[in-house]
Amino acid sequence: MRLTRFARLEYAVSMVGGKPGLSLLARQLAESSEIVDPDSLVFGETGIYRLTPGGALTQVAFFRADNDIDSDTLGPLFEQHAHHGGFNGDAVVDALHHYHLVECPVLVEQALHAWPGEYAIGQHAAGRFPVSFTRGASTVIEVEDQRLKPCPACLERINKRLGRHGGFDSGRFLPGDLLGQAFERVPLGSTAPNMSCRSVPESLRTDWERIEKALLALTDYRCQGEDCPHPELSDPAHRPLMQAHYSGHDVGFEHFAHLRSLCVRCHLQEADHGYLRNRVSHHRYQQTFGHV
Numbered sequence: 001m002r003l004t005r006f007a008r009l010e011y012a013v014s015m016v017g018g019k020p021g022l023s024l025l026a027r028q029l030a031e032s033s034e035i036v037d038p039d040s041l042v043f044g045e046t047g048i049y050r051l052t053p054g055g056a057l058t059q060v061a062f063f064r065a066d067n068d069i070d071s072d073t074l075g076p077l078f079e080q081h082a083h084h085g086g087f088n089g090d091a092v093v094d095a096l097h098h099y100h101l102v103e104c105p106v107l108v109e110q111a112l113h114a115w116p117g118e119y120a121i122g123q124h125a126a127g128r129f130p131v132s133f134t135r136g137a138s139t140v141i142e143v144e145d146q147r148l149k150p151c152p153a154c155l156e157r158i159n160k161r162l163g164r165h166g167g168f169d170s171g172r173f174l175p176g177d178l179l180g181q182a183f184e185r186v187p188l189g190s191t192a193p194n195m196s197c198r199s200v201p202e203s204l205r206t207d208w209e210r211i212e213k214a215l216l217a218l219t220d221y222r223c224q225g226e227d228c229p230h231p232e233l234s235d236p237a238h239r240p241l242m243q244a245h246y247s248g249h250d251v252g253f254e255h256f257a258h259l260r261s262l263c264v265r266c267h268l269q270e271a272d273h274g275y276l277r278n279r280v281s282h283h284r285y286q287q288t289f290g291h292v
């Protein structure tokens with residue numbers, strides 16, 4: 001078997017417990033970007049998350065990938081700087097769309113207007129993103145590594161949450177300060193009581209409810225447990241019996257967490273999950289399906 005350099009990487013990842021396809025996504029997010037439907041993302045208080053149907057969760061920077069050069073702010077600047085190709089001047093960078101790291105008022109406003117524009121996600125540690133400059137329907141220039149600034153409203157929220165560990169300012173902040181770390185090591189977040197999965201690291205607890213909801217919808221409320229006697233729980237009456245389980249970070253890409261959607265019966269068989277036996281959801285399961 002002859003493998004290309006990229007295929008070798010894929011193969012190596014599959015041998016150490018990584019999931020197929022994850023290396024592809026990781027490379028994509030680090031080196032280029034992925035155009036997304038914003039509605040497919042989880043916007044949380046501690047991060048913006050990309051979740052795949054396979055259960056891979058990672059934190060991303062979210063940005064608007066198209067810039068209208070005829071707009072009031074960009075128009076005059078663009079004429080002066082157009083010959084440079086990429087734009088490093090602070091005035092131009094200021095006039096471009098910022099990238100976002102958490103749900104903020106600017107994003108809520110965009111969502112209310114049905115997301116006008118083309119949106120993308122990435123994990124560009126150095127804060128340089130692929131964006132296009134458009135005039136009407138046509139693309140005038142595509143820039144591979146355009147410097148963008150972080151959204152001040154997002155940074156304000158992050159700083160508030162981090163307290164004395166915060167103090168990021170938008171001039172010096174780089175996405176690598178927050179992205180690319182294992183969730184177990186990210187300082188953001190807080191504890192939430194009565195979570196069904198106690199393996200969830202602190203950094204994800206604030207947003208876990210939203211993440212869990214998104215995962216269960218993506219997997220059609222189907223239990224991924226081995227030997228599950230009743231894996232199909234998409235009936236609205238059965239949906240409360242489904243839970244998301246945090247099974248740890250990926251071996252090859254520690255900034256990707258692995259989640260599984262499990263029914264409460266299968267979830268309580270995970271290590272240190274015996275506490276679920278006494279929860280209402282488990283009693284409801286037994287009422288519905290008997291003792292299995």
Ligand SMILES: [Zn+2]
Pocket residue numbers: 099100101102103104105106107151152153154
């Ligand atoms: Zn923002």
Ligand SMILES: [Zn+2]
Pocket residue numbers: 196197198199244245246267270273
């Ligand atoms: Zn769990």
Ligand SMILES: [Zn+2]
Pocket residue numbers: 223224225228229230231262263264265266267
């Ligand atoms: Zn199950």
